Amino acid sequence: MRGKIFISAKEVADRAGVSRSAVSRTFTPGASVSDETRRRVIEAAEALGYHVNHLARSLTRNESGIVCLIVSELDTPYRASLIRALTRRLQSASKIAMLINTDRSDDSVDQALRQAISYRADASIILSGMPDKSITERCINSGQRMVLINRDERRDGALLINLYDREAAKRAFIAFLRAGCQNFAFANSDVGTPSLMAREEGFRSAALEQGLDVKVERFGPTRYQSGVVLAQRLLTREKRPDAVFCANDLLACGLMDAARNQFKLRIPEDLCVIGFDDIEQSSWSSYDLTTFTQPVDRIADEAVSWLAQPMATSGGSRKLEAELVWRGSVRGG
Amino acid sequence: MRGKIFISAKEVADRAGVSRSAVSRTFTPGASVSDETRRRVIEAAEALGYHVNHLARSLTRNESGIVCLIVSELDTPYRASLIRALTRRLQSASKIAMLINTDRSDDSVDQALRQAISYRADASIILSGMPDKSITERCINSGQRMVLINRDERRDGALLINLYDREAAKRAFIAFLRAGCQNFAFANSDVGTPSLMAREEGFRSAALEQGLDVKVERFGPTRYQSGVVLAQRLLTREKRPDAVFCANDLLACGLMDAARNQFKLRIPEDLCVIGFDDIEQSSWSSYDLTTFTQPVDRIADEAVSWLAQPMATSGGSRKLEAELVWRGSVRGG
DNA sequence: CCCGTATTTGCAAGCGCTTGCAACACTCTT
DNA sequence: AAGAGTGTTGCAAGCGCTTGCAAATACGGG
Numbered sequence: 001m002r003g004k005i006f007i008s009a010k011e012v013a014d015r016a017g018v019s020r021s022a023v024s025r026t027f028t029p030g031a032s033v034s035d036e037t038r039r040r041v042i043e044a045a046e047a048l049g050y051h052v053n054h055l056a057r058s059l060t061r062n063e064s065g066i067v068c069l070i071v072s073e074l075d076t077p078y079r080a081s082l083i084r085a086l087t088r089r090l091q092s093a094s095k096i097a098m099l100i101n102t103d104r105s106d107d108s109v110d111q112a113l114r115q116a117i118s119y120r121a122d123a124s125i126i127l128s129g130m131p132d133k134s135i136t137e138r139c140i141n142s143g144q145r146m147v148l149i150n151r152d153e154r155r156d157g158a159l160l161i162n163l164y165d166r167e168a169a170k171r172a173f174i175a176f177l178r179a180g181c182q183n184f185a186f187a188n189s190d191v192g193t194p195s196l197m198a199r200e201e202g203f204r205s206a207a208l209e210q211g212l213d214v215k216v217e218r219f220g221p222t223r224y225q226s227g228v229v230l231a232q233r234l235l236t237r238e239k240r241p242d243a244v245f246c247a248n249d250l251l252a253c254g255l256m257d258a259a260r261n262q263f264k265l266r267i268p269e270d271l272c273v274i275g276f277d278d279i280e281q282s283s284w285s286s287y288d289l290t291t292f293t294q295p296v297d298r299i300a301d302e303a304v305s306w307l308a309q310p311m312a313t314s315g316g317s318r319k320l321e322a323e324l325v326w327r328g329s330v331r332g333g
Numbered sequence: 334m335r336g337k338i339f340i341s342a343k344e345v346a347d348r349a350g351v352s353r354s355a356v357s358r359t360f361t362p363g364a365s366v367s368d369e370t371r372r373r374v375i376e377a378a379e380a381l382g383y384h385v386n387h388l389a390r391s392l393t394r395n396e397s398g399i400v401c402l403i404v405s406e407l408d409t410p411y412r413a414s415l416i417r418a419l420t421r422r423l424q425s426a427s428k429i430a431m432l433i434n435t436d437r438s439d440d441s442v443d444q445a446l447r448q449a450i451s452y453r454a455d456a457s458i459i460l461s462g463m464p465d466k467s468i469t470e471r472c473i474n475s476g477q478r479m480v481l482i483n484r485d486e487r488r489d490g491a492l493l494i495n496l497y498d499r500e501a502a503k504r505a506f507i508a509f510l511r512a513g514c515q516n517f518a519f520a521n522s523d524v525g526t527p528s529l530m531a532r533e534e535g536f537r538s539a540a541l542e543q544g545l546d547v548k549v550e551r552f553g554p555t556r557y558q559s560g561v562v563l564a565q566r567l568l569t570r571e572k573r574p575d576a577v578f579c580a581n582d583l584l585a586c587g588l589m590d591a592a593r594n595q596f597k598l599r600i601p602e603d604l605c606v607i608g609f610d611d612i613e614q615s616s617w618s619s620y621d622l623t624t625f626t627q628p629v630d631r632i633a634d635e636a637v638s639w640l641a642q643p644m645a646t647s648g649g650s651r652k653l654e655a656e657l658v659w660r661g662s663v664r665g666g
Numbered sequence: 667c668c669c670g671t672a673t674t675t676g677c678a679a680g681c682g683c684t685t686g687c688a689a690c691a692c693t694c695t696t
Numbered sequence: 697a698a699g700a701g702t703g704t705t706g707c708a709a710g711c712g713c714t715t716g717c718a719a720a721t722a723c724g725g726g
Contacts, residue, residue, distance in 0.1 A: 025705090053682055080409075087407075343712080354677080
């Protein structure tokens with residue numbers, strides 16, 4: 001026995017002495033209503049506390065204004081700031097975000113997309129995990145837009161947003177070279193998502209071009225604690241690295257803390273570190289980490305403006321630059 | 334010319350050779366359908382890729398399954414982890430979260446609630462800001478549930494979830510006493526939300542009971558950078574505090590960094606610090622901050638289980654314990 | 667084999683909204 | 697004064713679903 005105390009257009013119409021259609025048109029931008037009618041409708045609506053029922057509207061309009069954000073580990077700094085940017089942009093475009101958490105099982109991205117279909121979302125934006133091909137197709141076939149952020153794998157009809165990871169990695173390598181580093185390492189998580197792997201490969205191949213070698217370790221999720229473990233593995237090698245490029249900032253933070261507290265290394269004197277994401281903590285003075293900025297606002301812009309296009313040219317791909325932020329974790333600069 | 338390529342119950346019915354009602358009932362738990370019919374319906378639905386249209390369903394059911402999360406600064410660690418906990422619980426209760434960001438203007442919480450009404454959300458959970466009384470009433474009158482987390486101010490019919498902030502503050506004070514501290518300070522933001530103020534007052538009054546004084550500074554939002562500023566203000570006082578209770582962990586991190594790097598103080602030898610929220614960073618070894626845990630999972634449980642109650646006893650109030658996590662930023666322990 | 671009871675099924679109305687269509691009311695022109 | 701043109705309005709059908717009701721069917725006991 002829920003509310004049901006919602007005011008309907010009928011009631012507003014009665015009070016204003018007009019037809020239901022008139023009130024409907026009043027709240028439909030661009031519809032033909034005289035000023036006088038509009039005034040009376042607005043007044044009645046105000047008095048009664050009427051709000052257009054978006055659910056019913058979506059039924060006929062065939063457009064719900066709902067956009068699903070599908071994400072896991074959303075308490076991670078980078079994810080959180082991306083979500084923030086996205087919700088803001090979506091709201092400016094008068095769309096609304098539905099948040100679906102996919103922390104749990106493996107098929108839950110598919111599950112999430114089914115939800116998206118059930119709520120007739122206009123679009124889904126996927127920040128984590130990779131949906132099954134069949135379900136993506138179903139989404140796209142039923143007219144849903146789909147945006148994949150840092151997911152890489154191509155999906156017909158979807159918009160792909162990625163960064164120039166390899167290029168960034170290369171710049172990281174050059175920065176280390178300039179700082180006079182000689183033993184290079186790459187600290188990666190073992191989840192192996194395309195963007196993390198691209199950073200690793202970019203870094204390795206940049207080194208290879210100079211005939212140099214890179215020690216690589218992969219461990220755990222992309223989190224602080226993994227960084228600590230990676231430090232143990234990398235900094236105990238016989239020829240201790242003096243330059244570590246971390247697949248992301250969280251790993252870098254863990255690695256730096258371990259390097260300083262357990263191995264008594266000074267940063268950047270004994271060890272140079274570069275990260276990726278430019279999370280807020282990287283700018284904290286304990287870390288002062290040189291890193292690459294994820295252009296969250298640009299990403300959100302690209303995603304939302306593509307969604308806003310009337311009949312989007314099916315799919316596409318955007319590549320964005322990750323800018324290097326110089327801080328104190330690398331000598332020179 | 335959006336999709337419209339959605340399969341409707343009619344089509345499934347035709348293919349399965351049954352009536353529309355049969356397919357509707359198949360997807361309505363507890364409705365009366367024979368096994369045989371159900372089987373055929375499911376099969377047809379599967380083949381066609383049918384998903385119940387939740388929008389249409391909500392229209393008649395008068396219950397949408399949508400819960401609005403109204404939040405600002407959602408990229409802040411504590412907020413992000415609360416949102417994560419909430420979305421997870423909501424999904425388990427087969428509800429879905431709509432995220433509304435209220436970073437922008439001041440009336441935007443009201444704006445957000447209007448959205449919630451338009452989408453006929455079953456409930457709104459407010460994590461930031463304080464809606465106008467009139468709009469809260471409208472929500473509640475139209476049968477919407479409302480949960481206020483750490484907002485404190487009473488609203489008829491709403492569920493209030495708060496922590497024992499004063500009690501926690503008192504425990505912080507005692508911890509400092511035990512550590513042998515003598516000059517107490519409280520570092521607060523100047524946003525003055527009830528929970529922050531309760532911590533401040535709790536701390537002061539605990540000190541007062543011992544006939545002791547507390548230096549209080551308030552500055553900026555509850556963020557790292559404010560902590561840096563607060564350090565400048567507090568640690569330059571003639572009788573330098575040797576114990577600072579920070580209104581939240583973000584402030585504490587800023588304050589600790591400034592204390593160490595600018596004032597060359599050792600923690601906890603020269604300065605003891607306690608924070609509040611237990612964000613992930615507090616456990617990082619650079620901070621190793623003694624702090625109070627926000628019981629995010631408990632909070633989410635309370636909120637969601639209250640929402641799940643069929644006809645909730647109008648409103649109420651839950652107070653939860655904030656547990657003290659001992660780490661290295663306080664001597665002894 | 668028949669009847670009472672229990673289960674299943676289809677019909678049709680209704681949820682709140684949009685929108686094409688036709689009717690209507692104006693204003694201008696000639 | 698009639699007709700063309702423009703703008704506004706109401707009617708009614710339809711969006712996809714649920715659900716009360718009554719008809720139909722199945723089941724079990726005598």
